[in-house]
Amino acid sequence: MHPPHRLEIRGLTKRFGPVAAVTDVGFAVEPGRVTGFLGPNGSGKTTTLRMLLGLVEPDAGTALVNGLRYRELPDPARTVGAALEANNFHPGQTGRDHLRIYAAMIGSPDSRVDEVLSLTGIWDAAHRKTGGYSTGMRQRLNLATAMLGEPPVLVLDEPTNGLDPEGIAWLRRFLKEAAAEGRTVLVASHVLSEAAQLVDDVLVMHRGRLLAAAPLTELAAGTTLEDAFLNLTGALA
Numbered sequence: 001m002h003p004p005h006r007l008e009i010r011g012l013t014k015r016f017g018p019v020a021a022v023t024d025v026g027f028a029v030e031p032g033r034v035t036g037f038l039g040p041n042g043s044g045k046t047t048t049l050r051m052l053l054g055l056v057e058p059d060a061g062t063a064l065v066n067g068l069r070y071r072e073l074p075d076p077a078r079t080v081g082a083a084l085e086a087n088n089f090h091p092g093q094t095g096r097d098h099l100r101i102y103a104a105m106i107g108s109p110d111s112r113v114d115e116v117l118s119l120t121g122i123w124d125a126a127h128r129k130t131g132g133y134s135t136g137m138r139q140r141l142n143l144a145t146a147m148l149g150e151p152p153v154l155v156l157d158e159p160t161n162g163l164d165p166e167g168i169a170w171l172r173r174f175l176k177e178a179a180a181e182g183r184t185v186l187v188a189s190h191v192l193s194e195a196a197q198l199v200d201d202v203l204v205m206h207r208g209r210l211l212a213a214a215p216l217t218e219l220a221a222g223t224t225l226e227d228a229f230l231n232l233t234g235a236l237a
């Protein structure tokens with residue numbers, strides 16, 4: 001794995017026609033911690049992550065991974081493991097073949113495929129076509145793909161969607177361990193009750209703007225994350 005990496009977002013702004021999707025958003029994400037990127041549907045989380053990954057060009061601002069834009073990284077796929085949508089697999093391909101092709105593309109050894117299959121608990125489904133996977137299995141395959149290059153940074157968008165309670169508990173352990181290993185873990189979610197059990201640091205998005213950035217213990221001191229969130233957004237309603 002590359003050494004730990006820090007993310008730094010500065011003044012990110014993106015409009016889609018009349019929609020101000022993201023407005024002047026800035027924050028840092030530290031290695032060794034799980035950071036929750038929280039906010040309701042449509043608050044600008046995915047657009048911010050897409051700008052971080054060079055998939056959307058910002059109107060203004062920068063998103064840096066250890067001081068470099070994603071497209072300037074010497075080894076991007078092995079630096080940032082990203083899982084944005086769990087439905088971009090070829091339905092006629094097995095999970096294992098999907099991983100083998102991706103491993104070849106990013107220069108990871110074939111042996112890493114078996115490692116990530118074990119790591120993400122989809123070993124049993126590896127030889128089945130992904131068209132028959134449940135949403136939870138797709139999430140695990142997505143995570144397995146993100147982990148192929150042993151990246152120091154993980155960026156995940158709503159990774160618990162479609163996971164059963166056991167899967168959610170498993171993912172929590174997985175991400176906490178990834179952070180304990182020194183990874184930078186950024187997880188977008190609109191499910192505050194789940195986030196409260198997972199994250200160390202909290203970023204709160206609302207209508208395209210960042211409302212708060214603080215450790216969970218500070219933001220939710222003496223209250224729940226839901227109440228802290230409602231207090232923040234209620235003030236703007």
Ligand SMILES: Nc1ncnc2c1ncn2[C@@H]1O[C@H](COP(=O)(O)OP(=O)(O)OP(=O)(O)O)[C@@H](O)[C@H]1O
Nearest residue numbers: 016019021039040041042043044045046047048190
């Ligand atoms: N490609 C696009 N074209 C037009 N509008 C877009 C596009 N992508 C996002 N938007 C709009 O930008 C706003 C922010 O969307 P975004 O997907 O970033 O929010 P989100 O917080 O990730 O929400 P969700 O949890 O529903 O994914 C929304 O109003 C959305 O409709």
